[in-house]
Amino acid sequence: MKTTIAEVGQFVGQEVTIGAWLANKRSSGKIAFLQLRDGTGFIQGVVVKSEAGEELFKAAKAVTQESSLYVTGLVQEDSRSPFGYELTVTGLEIISEAADYPITPKEHGTEFLMDHRHLWLRSRRQHAVMKIRNEIIRATYEFFNERGFVKVDPPILTGSAPEGTSELFHTRYFDEDAYLSQSGQLYMEAAAMALGKVFSFGPTFRAEKSKTRRHLIEFWMIEPEMAFYNFEDNLKVQEEYVAHIVQSVLKNCQLELERLGRDTSKLEQIKAPFPRITYDEALEFLHKNGFEDVKWGDDFGAPHETAIAQSYDKPVFITHYPTSLKPFYMQPDESREEVVLCADLIAPEGYGEIIGGSERIHDFQLLSERIKEHNLEPEAYEWYLELRKYGSVPHSGFGLGLERTVAWISGVEHVRETIPFPRLLNRLYP
CATH class of the missing domain: 3.30.930.10 (Bira Bifunctional Protein; Domain 2)
Known part of the structure; x- marks a missing residue:
């Protein structure tokens, strides 16, 4: 089922595919957390190595900031998220890989941000x-x-x-x-x-x-x-x-x-x-x-x-x-x-x-x-x-x-x- 982040609440417990960009990511041992955005909203995609397999986990850790993706996963309710849902990722397809995205999670000056509006x-x-x-x-x-x-x-x-x-x-x-x-x-x-x-x-x-x-x-x-x-x-x-x-x-x-x-x-x-x-x-x-x-x-x-x-x-x-x-x-x-x-x-x-x-x-x-x-x-x-x-x-x-x-x-x-x-x-x- 192809949907958007804004609509995932309709598909709790079901597997969906979302076209998205990788806003940010972090990993903790055997879990990778992908911050995904698609224009309608933001959602966290969770990749668990033991469940996803070596190849998918490796791809999730390697994907770069602002690369475009098709992400497939199971929609789960998550009370810790301001959005209320997260995605347990079961598939990842890179559409276009981004390299050296200039706006990183660090602090940037106003003029720099305006130049990159x-x-x-x-x-x-x-x-x-x-x-x-x-x-x-x-x-x-x-x-x-x-x-x-x-x-x-x-x-x-x-x-x-x-x-x-x-x-x-x-x-x-x-x-x-x-x-x-x-x-x-x-x-x-x-x-x-x-x-x-x-x-x-x-x-x-x-x-x-x-x-x-x-x-x-x-x-x-x-x-x-x-x-x-x-x-x-x-x-x-x-x-x-x-x-x-x-x-x-x-x-x-x-x-x-x-x-x-x-x-x-x-x-x-x-x-x-x-x-x-x-x-x-x-x-x-x-x-x-x-x-x-x-x-x-x-x-x-x-x-x-x-x-x-x-x-x-x-x-x-x-x-x-x-x-x-x-x-x-x-x-x-x-x-x-x-x-x-x-x-x-x-x-x-x-x-x-x-x-x-x-x-x-x-x-x-x-x-x-x-x-x-x-x-x-x-x-x-x-x-x-x-x-x-x-x-x-x-x-x-x-x-x-x-x-x-x-x-x-x-x-x-x-x-x-x-x-x-x-x-x-x-x-x-x-």
């Missing part, structure tokens, strides 16, 4: 992070599909930018200027006017020369946009969505979280609703906690966000930022024009902002004025303005950064581990 992905730790990333993506589609959202794919090449072009990658589109998208939001607003509730999931690019553990040059965003949703409606969707993906990871990635040493008790508390504080309240908190130099109108940096988040055991919304800090399309608060109806969602444990969202301006005249105030080219936004001419409605949306969310939920320190092939300020290889 194509191989580092095979490790238990990276496997666990990628499985958690995949579960967040699966749960994302589940959440929005169950609530009647339509998946829409905005373009990656654009002629304008939602937040100006200072941090965008410029390219030529035949004889025109073009940019790699930093957000699909404007296009998602158009889609929401056609389909009601929509979401996108795709790559975005920021030409920001940052080296922090929270930043990537290329990252993935989930961007919902909702017609007839006001600011409060928007916050409710955000907290329900984040709670859903956290609980899904807890339910479906227990082994991966354990492998990463994640304190799951902190994740178990992540249920809606989330606490909310205004920008003004956040500023007051910072002044009382050693950040007296932050003035009204200043943006919050990583140390400020971390200090605020440490006061809560759930993600916290910081709402009503000064208009001057935010992009041109955000709806001002009717009772206080100097702030906008926006919120940043700050993750606990120092992981920073994972969501930025707002109610969008739906008034044609006000949006026209904002475009001029931000020195944007009106011609480039003519189509965007037309959305306000033909049946404009209040609408809201947000964007969640996938890699920061993966980092927070999995508990890894740096976002470079949360994407298969990270693009950093100093790295375009492999």
